[in-house]
Amino acid sequence: MIIFDIEKNLNSHNNLSVLKIALEIPAGSITKIYGPSGAGKTTLLKVIAGLSKPEKGRITVNNTIWLDTANTISISPQERKVGFVFQHYALFPNMTVQQHLSFAANDETWIKELLAIGKLESFADQKPEYLSGGQQQRLAILRALATKPTLLLMDEPFSALDPDMKTELIRELQILWKKQGTTVFIVSHNPQELAGIFDQEILIESPCR
Amino acid sequence: MDLSPILLTLKLAAITTVLLLLIGLPIAWWLSKSRSIFKLIIEAIITMPLVLPPSVLGFYLLLAFSPQHGIGKWLRDVFDIQLVFSFPGLILASVIYSLPFMIGPIKSALQQLSPSLAQASYTLGKNERQTFFHVLLPNIRASVLTAATLTFAHTLGEFGVVLMIGGNIPGVTRVASIAVYDAVENQDYTAANLYSLILFGITFITVISVFVFNKYKAKSPLE
Numbered sequence: 001m002i003i004f005d006i007e008k009n010l011n012s013h014n015n016l017s018v019l020k021i022a023l024e025i026p027a028g029s030i031t032k033i034y035g036p037s038g039a040g041k042t043t044l045l046k047v048i049a050g051l052s053k054p055e056k057g058r059i060t061v062n063n064t065i066w067l068d069t070a071n072t073i074s075i076s077p078q079e080r081k082v083g084f085v086f087q088h089y090a091l092f093p094n095m096t097v098q099q100h101l102s103f104a105a106n107d108e109t110w111i112k113e114l115l116a117i118g119k120l121e122s123f124a125d126q127k128p129e130y131l132s133g134g135q136q137q138r139l140a141i142l143r144a145l146a147t148k149p150t151l152l153l154m155d156e157p158f159s160a161l162d163p164d165m166k167t168e169l170i171r172e173l174q175i176l177w178k179k180q181g182t183t184v185f186i187v188s189h190n191p192q193e194l195a196g197i198f199d200q201e202i203l204i205e206s207p208c209r
Numbered sequence: 210m211d212l213s214p215i216l217l218t219l220k221l222a223a224i225t226t227v228l229l230l231l232i233g234l235p236i237a238w239w240l241s242k243s244r245s246i247f248k249l250i251i252e253a254i255i256t257m258p259l260v261l262p263p264s265v266l267g268f269y270l271l272l273a274f275s276p277q278h279g280i281g282k283w284l285r286d287v288f289d290i291q292l293v294f295s296f297p298g299l300i301l302a303s304v305i306y307s308l309p310f311m312i313g314p315i316k317s318a319l320q321q322l323s324p325s326l327a328q329a330s331y332t333l334g335k336n337e338r339q340t341f342f343h344v345l346l347p348n349i350r351a352s353v354l355t356a357a358t359l360t361f362a363h364t365l366g367e368f369g370v371v372l373m374i375g376g377n378i379p380g381v382t383r384v385a386s387i388a389v390y391d392a393v394e395n396q397d398y399t400a401a402n403l404y405s406l407i408l409f410g411i412t413f414i415t416v417i418s419v420f421v422f423n424k425y426k427a428k429s430p431l432e
């Protein structure tokens with residue numbers, strides 16, 4: 001079970017607004033987070049991952065406290081070790097596809113399996129600048145999966161994929177997530193996207209001012 | 210012709226560049242990470258040699274490391290080290306004088322990298338040191354090369370600081386720029402011209418090599 005109750009100030013165009021959200025999410029489920037731009041969807045993922053600190057809040061993942069501002073507890077992103085798919089991929093320009101995965105995991109068999117899932121076997125020696133947008137996005141997903149995270153946070157992860165590739169990849173990912181018991185949060189700005197895939201959805205509306 | 214000033218200059222520039230790489234990389238990284246008043250003050254101090262007359266910097270270094278006072282006296286009494294009018298003193302002065310040339314380009318390059326690169330590395334369980342060496346540093350190679358070259362070239366041309374702290378001891382502190390000045394003072398224009406031509410040639414080759422290496426990375430080595 002993932003329980004969070006956070007309050008985070010959002011700064012945009014000199015306006016101060018506050019993201020307030022409290023939820024309980026069953027472990028092993030897929031949650032879609034959607035809402036308008038600037039509502040704080042990405043910020044929420046970063047707070048969960050430990051990449052951004054909220055003003056107030058508490059996050060508990062499978063009975064382990066990750067954050068408790070009242071008791072000044074905040075474990076590092078390295079200890080939380082969530083899988084994170086960044087909206088703009090955040091690929092390492094100096095590393096090939098293979099090196100991205102080896103940097104995250106030391107298991108050759110697992111890396112081969114990931115390359116097959118992302119259909120990137122023949123691009124293993126390519127650096128991101130030589131990959132298409134869709135291939136870069138798949139690599140970002142594979143890198144996040146490489147550590148076999150219990151919690152996977154994905155920020156607009158399928159936006160650059162063509163419909164066929166997207167359907168096939170999601171099917172394979174669902175099998176993998178079920179096998180590994182991964183809890184998944186997927187941010188999307190499109191309310192219609194991912195229909196039939198998620199177990200619950202969260203609407204983040206424009207934050208309070 | 211005595212080539213020892215040229216060799217001494219090259220030795221000084223090489224040692225200064227290596228030392229500044231070791232010192233400058235962690236400082237630039239630290240400065241690039243966040244802004245605080247303390248960091249701004251440190252950054253201002255590091256930048257001072259860019260705008261301060263070299264003779265002023267040299268004068269204060271001469272005072273600070275004079276064996277008669279303060280740090281200089283302590284270094285002589287405890288470690289039997291004398292920095293004034295010695296080659297190690299020249300190295301120290303050059304490191305301080307060229308600090309902004311090493312730190313500036315590296316800090317700017319680190320700040321231009323997307324923060325999500327480091328964040329992605331953290332989520333993979335990598336600590337800050339691993340992230341710096343495996344993710345950040347390889348992606349600012351062109352800027353590190355630029356910084357190292359600027360530092361090397363700047364050290365080649367030092368005059369005021371090295372004259373103040375090192376004096377003009379042949380084979381010990383008499384670098385090429387001082388040899389040029391000395392030759393002109395003695396009206397030996399042939400020697401002055403030769404030293405100047407060699408310095409010009411080395412500096413030109415150094416700077417043009419950065420343009421060539423960074424051809425695809427930056428429009429100018431100063432970017």
